[in-house]
Each structure stands twice: as C-alpha cells, then as structure tokens.
Amino acid sequence: MTNPRKVLVTGASSGIGRASALALAATGASLVLVSRSQAALTEVARDCARLGGSAQIVVADVSDAAAVAGAFEQATADGPLHGVIHSAAALAYGRFEQVPAEVFDQAIATTLLGTANVARSTLSIFRAQGERGSLVVIGSLLGKIATPYMTSYVTAKWGVHGLVRTLQIEARATPGIRISLVSPGGVDTPVYSQAGTYLSRHGRPPPPVDPPEKVAAAAVAALQHPRRERSVGIANGIVVAGFRFLPGVFDVLVPPLMRLGGLTGSHVAPTPGNVFEPQPDGEAVRDRWRRWGRQRPPGDRS
Ligand SMILES: NC(=O)c1ccc[n+]([C@@H]2O[C@H](COP(=O)([O-])OP(=O)(O)OC[C@H]3O[C@@H](n4cnc5c(N)ncnc54)[C@H](OP(=O)(O)O)[C@@H]3O)[C@@H](O)[C@H]2O)c1
Secondary structure (H helix, E strand, C coil): CCCCCCEEEEECCCCCHHHHHHHHHHHCCCEEEEEEEHHHHHHHHHHHHHCCEEEEEEEEEEEEHHHHHHHHHHHHHCCCCCEEEEEECCCCEECCCCCHHHHHHHHHHHHHHHHHHHHHHHHHHHHHHHCEEEEEEEHHHHHCCCCCCEEEHHHHHHHHHHHHHHHHHHHHHCCCEEEEEEEEEEEEECHHHHHCCCCCECCCCCCCEHHHHHHHHHHHHHHHCCCCCECCCHHHHHHHHHHHHCCHHHHHHHHHHHHHHHHHCCCCEEEECCCCCCHHHHHHCCCCEEECEECCCCCCCC
C-alpha cells in the first residue's frame, strides 16, 4: 500500500491508537475510529478533521466478534478498506491468584480474542476486496518475555505474537495481503493508570519510555512498508536476550526491577479499571512519564 487512503484503527480513543489516527489524519487519510467510548472518539474525530483527515466513529467492543464484524461492515459500506491498525488492549495488575477470574478472562478476551476477532474480519474484507490490504497489530515486548503481576497481559500478548506470526505464514498464499507486528517497550500512554489493579499500586511504563507518537510512526510506516516485525524501544533486544539466554538471572532480577520501575508508589484500592467499561475521562494520547521514568508536572506534555 503506497498511500493509506482508508484505515480502520482500533483503540483509537487513547494512546498509540489515538496517536496513529492523528498521524494518518495529517496525511489526509480517511479514518474509521473504533473503541468503546463514543465521547473520546468524538474528540479524536474532531482533531483528525482539524489535521486534514476525515473520520467515521464506530463504537464497538473488540471482545465481541459480532460487534467487530459490524464495525467492518460500516467501515466498508462506501468503498474499500486499505489498512487496519489494531491497537486495543486491556489488562489488570496483581499476582495471578489475586486477580478475580472474571477480570483475567475479560482482559484475555479483549487483548487476545479481540485481536483474533479483528484479524478475522480484516482478512475476510481484504479477501473480498481482491486479496489486498495491510494489517498492523500492536504487540509488545511482553509478547516475548515474562514479568510478575501482569499475567493477563503477558499471556494475551504471547498469544497475540503467536497468532500474528502464524497469520503471516498463512498470508504468503495471498501476497497482496500484508501483516505486520509492532512490538513496543515502555510507552507513555494512559494504559497504566487505566488498567485494573489488585496490587494496591498502579503500573507505570518501565524506562526507557518512548512517546506514543514514535510507536504510531512505526505503525503507519508498517502499513505502507509491511515488515514481519518492528521493535520500538532501545532496550528491547537486550531484555529479550537476557530472558532467553540467562533465564535464572532474569527471574531473580525481574521482580525487584518491576517493583522499582514498573509500579507507582501511591496506594490504590482494588479496581477492574477499564477492563469491563471504558473510562473516557482518562483517555488521551500521552500520560505523564518522561524518558527515564520521572513524572512531568501536571499540564506539561513536552
Ligand atoms: N503503553 C505501553 O507501554 C505499551 C507497551 C507495549 C505495547 N503496548 C500496546 O499498545 C497498544 C495500545 O496501548 P496504549 O498504551 O495506547 O493503551 P491505552 O492508551 O490504554 O489505549 C487502549 C485503547 O484500547 C481501547 N480498548 C480497551 N478495551 C477495549 C475493548 N474491549 N474494545 C475496544 N477497544 C478497547 C481503549 O478504548 P476504550 O476503553 O474507550 O474502549 C483505548 O482506545 C496495546 O496493544 C498495548 O498492549 C503498549
């Protein structure tokens, strides 16, 4: 795909999905914005129009296969869909046995089965359009390593990586359909404060922290120039090597490092966060974390 004309973005109301929608709008693309929050999507659609793009809003829960199919039907009612960026995900922090089973299950339904739902609808539309189109899935460094207190997320993201790699192999039979994986490390988005937590603490992005716009740029580039995988984060390679080749050392180091760099200090009551329902007041492109983990003062988005 050389010119992204119509692109559907899931998770478009916040973080990387929202930054991707805005980056595409600035190129004049026509966007289909998907998430569960009408209010936040309306704000994003306004920003897209201001940047020179156009945007249609579709409220849908990615864990609901019928709702996802309906979203793609609306997206293609007036012409073909050229690309999809799938960014939606949700998670809950806590030791595995502390996280209520229904919260764990819904986080998996959103992050893993939601990816399967979006991939199924995407492939069916791309095939019907003459086997053409570009799908970009946002994976994670945590699709390749493990860390404590994030079982729903690690389990789902390992599944997402397995699903995408398998789809890439199957898609070799249809060369016009391209599938890319973008795997970020820590990114300054609201995902950490929006997540459920049963640990008395919120998560935070472990340093080095990248801005969501950098991951969005990689996703938009992958739409146009598909790649098996684009990793975003200077430390990703060394962390994955440590996990694979020095597992004993990794397992000793990761719990204290997680408590130090992956969790906030302030007390939080147990909450499912945005796992079951959206929290539009907390949605934005960025949150408040600088490169090496210090917080920006309120209102500073530099
Ligand atoms: N931030 C990081 O450090 C980081 C690192 C590696 C990978 N990632 C990945 O990057 C992607 C985007 O994350 P982010 O950091 O941008 O998070 P975010 O700011 O919390 O955005 C998540 C988006 O997913 C949507 N969403 C959540 N549950 C949904 C559901 N059931 N149905 C439809 N939409 C749903 C949210 O909208 P509603 O709640 O309004 O539906 C929101 O638009 C995710 O795949 C995440 O795993 C993030």
